[in-house]
Amino acid sequence: MEDNNKPKVSLISKPANMLKTVYTACRTCYSADYPINIYNSTDDTEKMLKLVERVISSGHYSTIEHIQVSFAISNVSRACTHQLVRHRHMSFSQKSQRYVKEKGQFDYLIPPTIDKDPVLKQKFIDFMGEISNKYQEFVEAGIPAEDARAVLPNATATSMVASLNLRELIHLANLRLCSRAQFEIRMLVKGMCDALVTEEPWLKPYLVAKCDRYGYCDEDKSCGRKPKLEELVKS
Numbered sequence: 001m002e003d004n005n006k007p008k009v010s011l012i013s014k015p016a017n018m019l020k021t022v023y024t025a026c027r028t029c030y031s032a033d034y035p036i037n038i039y040n041s042t043d044d045t046e047k048m049l050k051l052v053e054r055v056i057s058s059g060h061y062s063t064i065e066h067i068q069v070s071f072a073i074s075n076v077s078r079a080c081t082h083q084l085v086r087h088r089h090m091s092f093s094q095k096s097q098r099y100v101k102e103k104g105q106f107d108y109l110i111p112p113t114i115d116k117d118p119v120l121k122q123k124f125i126d127f128m129g130e131i132s133n134k135y136q137e138f139v140e141a142g143i144p145a146e147d148a149r150a151v152l153p154n155a156t157a158t159s160m161v162a163s164l165n166l167r168e169l170i171h172l173a174n175l176r177l178c179s180r181a182q183f184e185i186r187m188l189v190k191g192m193c194d195a196l197v198t199e200e201p202w203l204k205p206y207l208v209a210k211c212d213r214y215g216y217c218d219e220d221k222s223c224g225r226k227p228k229l230e231e232l233v234k235s
């Protein structure tokens, strides 16, 4: 298992000229000039950011769909990736449990609530060992990996390459950085956002939980960090 029982995320692909591409898309909507002239203009970063911010805040989201980014993800549980693949505007290539047989003890993630309790943690580890033995028993009996995997747990570690456009990444961040989201997908999505913000700091205000973007909480059970929309409307 990899270090720290945490998702490992690397940004492996993004356009070199992200802000300029979004700016060109935004400005094309309001300019008589050709897009290529806008793209080749010497407009400074401040000017570009001002327009991009205005356009995104107005919900004119086609302008951010031109940007595609890809991440290499490993050391995440199948429970976590099962949640990630619910996002329908993403593309995935995931390590197959049909083609890749587990050899020896399979890698797995221990949820922090179990990890911090030494007694429960040991029980968890022992149980993973029992499952591994059962999996190997089936494989050695000639059962194909695609069927033997039926005994593997949600905690089994997996890897994938995940790609998405900027609109979907912002949506993903808004939903999955919320404290109502499950801890592991929160860590994974934070890793994705951090990796991109390191290279494109102008995206930081968008790659946040929805309450940080909109100033209110629309969750049924709120963590209380931001007011509920009803409270704002009343006041």
Ligand SMILES: Cc1cc2nc3c(=O)[nH]c(=O)nc-3n(C[C@H](O)[C@H](O)[C@H](O)COP(=O)(O)OP(=O)(O)OC[C@H]3O[C@@H](n4cnc5c(N)ncnc54)[C@H](O)[C@@H]3O)c2cc1C
Pocket (backbone or CB within 6 Å): 086, 087, 088, 089, 168, 171, 175, 176, 180, 181, 182
């Ligand atoms: C805290 C939390 C708890 C959750 N709990 C559960 C649960 O208990 N059970 C469960 O099954 N799921 C659960 N989910 C998953 C959730 O229901 C969504 O499937 C998942 O978050 C993907 O969100 P999405 O549909 O907005 O986004 P995406 O699939 O990423 O799509 C982005 C946006 O595109 C549009 N869109 C995409 N497809 C369609 C379509 N077919 N028709 C119309 N518009 C579309 C929508 O505007 C959508 O918001 C949970 C999610 C969160 C964040």
